[in-house]
Amino acid sequence: MNPADIDWARPSPEAFALGHSPGGSDALIEETPVTLVFNDEVALTLMATPLQGEELALGFTLSEGLIERADEIQELHALPTGAGLSVLISLPEARMAPLRARRRFGAAPGGCGLCGIEDQQTLLALPERALTTLALEDGAIARALQALPAHQPLNAATGGAHAAAWCSAAGEILLATEDVSRHCALDKLIGLLARTHQDPAQGFVLMSSRASFELVHKAARVGLPALVAISAPTALALRAAQACGLALYGFAREGRHTRYA
Incomplete structure (x- = not known):
């Protein structure tokens, strides 16, 4: 199917997250491209449910180690597009070099953040931080x-x-x-x-x-x-x-x- 033939219009945030089966009896979750644009440069496209796009982009930027603190982001704005969402993220220019060094290809299936990283050692590198211990209560x-x-x-x-x-x-x-x-x-x-x-x-x-x-x-x-x-x-x-x-x-x-x- 040509993407141009798909009805991407959604009247509300709730409907934006739900598609419908041809018979109309089943609600189907949406899976659409969410493109992350850092400092006007397209970095990658995740396949995700098009809700909470800004939280997705912020969390991805933190969990991938592109920034250390949320307040490093200077601007964060999600925009609906014809086929999904684009999230515009402004970072200090010093943060862009590592991002540009990570070569990615096309869409990351299922939101996979590691997909497209070429070097195996980079892919498997673990975070260098000491984790605190959380004592879970019984039950x-x-x-x-x-x-x-x-x-x-x-x-x-x-x-x-x-x-x-x-x-x-x-x-x-x-x-x-x-x-x-x-x-x-x-x-x-x-x-x-x-x-x-x-x-x-x-x-x-x-x-x-x-x-x-x-x-x-x-x-x-x-x-x-x-x-x-x-x-x-x-x-x-x-x-x-x-x-x-x-x-x-x-x-x-x-x-x-x-x-x-």
Whole structure:
């Protein structure tokens, strides 16, 4: 199908996130290009749900180590385009050199931040920061899991959204985001944490997905001390978590979970 033949018009933010099946009986989550433009230079295009574009861009910029602090961003503005979103980000010129050195090609499938990095050592490099230890209260993971569905309106409507939730040590969900991509859901959460001036070290992140290397990498980069996933971690994610000192939990289901690191 030619993109020009698709009806991209959306009357409201809620409808902007939802498509519809031909029969009209099923709501389908949107997956559209979100292009990040740094200092008027197109850097990459993520495939994501076109909501919270500014939080996505801010979180991506932080979790990829392009900046150290949110206040380094001089301007941040999301604009609807004919086929998705463009997010305009202004950075100090000194921050552009590392970005220009990272060669990327086309769209990053599923919001993958590491896709397109050519050098394997660069891709696998772990964040150099000491993570604090968060002591989870007994039952914290179970309480967060029980509360998670109430924070997943897109998934409830479509069955196709991942969630990232920032939870207190007691298991209370304080912030939550959703996206068709698990990577973008986490980046949106990181951006939301920055925008609301929260300290990531004061809570753990709960993901409605498996725990991949990139999720561990992003979490450690911004100082999240623990990552809980409802499915399995990968072997590389486990090694990365051990190296970073990040607490990693998998197979978090009702009444049980497994701590891997």
